[in-house]
Amino acid sequence: MQKFKLVLFSLATVLCCGIVAVVFFKLQSRALSPVEGTSPNPYYYSADHAVAQNGYVFVSPKKGYYYFEVTKPEDFQHLSQSEADKSGFIMDPNVSTLN
Incomplete structure (x- = not known):
């Protein structure tokens, strides 16, 4: 049972890190979109x-x-x-x- 909990915890951690990474990259891509008065956006x-x-x-x-x-x-x-x-x-x- 202890090994099952450890595996489950590891999978949950990996899944959580994946979600955080996806959110981070989505937010970063928004920051790179053209915004008034910024450079080097065209x-x-x-x-x-x-x-x-x-x-x-x-x-x-x-x-x-x-x-x-x-x-x-x-x-x-x-x-x-x-x-x-x-x-x-x-x-x-x-x-x-x-x-």
Whole structure:
């Protein structure tokens, strides 16, 4: 009976450590998601849209354009503006900007 309790305790400990590890990594991944005003994340949120950090753009590979602000950043790739320029992307001519 003593060995059974020891095995049961060991399994419970391993399971608990596994759960703690999963929670830790979930929380850590949230900390790495883009948050307003932080770096080196490529964008931050302002009101209802995402704004590219200085030197970064949102790229639409299907259209060949890049943008400084978008409402759905998950629909775009995030590149430095120099990478976008070297790859042949141009700023969307239908979008006005104050930059």
